[in-house]
Amino acid sequence: MDEGDEHSIKKVFGEQVRRFRKAKGHSQEDLADMCGLDRTYIGSVERGERNVSLVNIYKIAIALGVSPKELVN
Amino acid sequence: MDEGDEHSIKKVFGEQVRRFRKAKGHSQEDLADMCGLDRTYIGSVERGERNVSLVNIYKIAIALGVSPKELVN
DNA sequence: TTGTGACTATAAGTCCGTG
DNA sequence: ACACGGACTTATAGTCACA
Numbered sequence: 001m002d003e004g005d006e007h008s009i010k011k012v013f014g015e016q017v018r019r020f021r022k023a024k025g026h027s028q029e030d031l032a033d034m035c036g037l038d039r040t041y042i043g044s045v046e047r048g049e050r051n052v053s054l055v056n057i058y059k060i061a062i063a064l065g066v067s068p069k070e071l072v073n
Numbered sequence: 074m075d076e077g078d079e080h081s082i083k084k085v086f087g088e089q090v091r092r093f094r095k096a097k098g099h100s101q102e103d104l105a106d107m108c109g110l111d112r113t114y115i116g117s118v119e120r121g122e123r124n125v126s127l128v129n130i131y132k133i134a135i136a137l138g139v140s141p142k143e144l145v146n
Numbered sequence: 147t148t149g150t151g152a153c154t155a156t157a158a159g160t161c162c163g164t165g
Numbered sequence: 166a167c168a169c170g171g172a173c174t175t176a177t178a179g180t181c182a183c184a
Contacts, residue, residue: 001109001135006128013127027147036074038179043148051177053124053158054086055079057145062074069142072130100166111160116168124157126177 011048013057016071018046020064034063084121086130089144091119093137107136 021031028046032039037059044050045060052060061068094104101119105112109132117123118133125133134141 001128001132005131009128009131029147038181039147040149040181041179044150047149051126051128053126053177054130054145055074055082055124056178057127058078058082059074068145072127072141072145102166112167113161113169114159117159120168123159124177126158129158 006051007048010051012073013052013071014046014048014050016073017042017060017064020066020070021046024064031060031063035059079124080121083124085146086125086144087119087121087123089146090115090133090137093139093143094119097137104133104136108132 017031021028026034028042029039032042035042035056037056041050042060045052045056057068057071061071064071090104094101099107101115102112105115108115108129110129114123115133118125130141130144134144137144
């Protein structure tokens with residue numbers, strides 16, 4: 001588990017979030033509001049810049065109407 | 074998503090880690106070494122005290138030989 | 147509507163120890 | 166082998182103005 005692995009874990013997670021969000025037809029701001037998180041935070045998650053914590057994984061999953069499993073792969 | 078929900082998310086995750094760890098016959102210290110994490114940290118994760126981040130979810134899952142999906146439920 | 151840099155506050159995570 | 170604590174360093178959470 002090196003730096004590159006960590007990068008791709010975050011990237012894949014972000015891509016999943018973006019994919020599900022777009023499938024639902026929401027903007028980042030819509031999703032952020034549903035999660036109770038900041039718009040710019042959601043943006044940075046989708047870009048793979050954040051090492052999102054367990055609780056926020058659930059918040060995002062719930063807002064997207066999916067299981068947390070589907071986000072972590 | 075209130076305080077109690079967050080508590081139970083962490084608790085359930087910790088229980089899963091403990092369950093898989095014991096199934097493999099490892100001590101907390103064994104697992105910690107395999108993950109590259111601290112012994113006391115693994116203990117507090119299993120007790121449901123930690124809001125574990127995405128990368129550490131993967132580190133723990135890999136060390137346990139399971140999919141991250143199986144830990145987050 | 148989203149990307150980005152900068153930022154502060156809080157929690158993650160480490161290392162020492164005890165029972 | 167594990168729970169738990171104190172003190173500590175580093176990363177993440179969370180927010181903002183601006184492009």
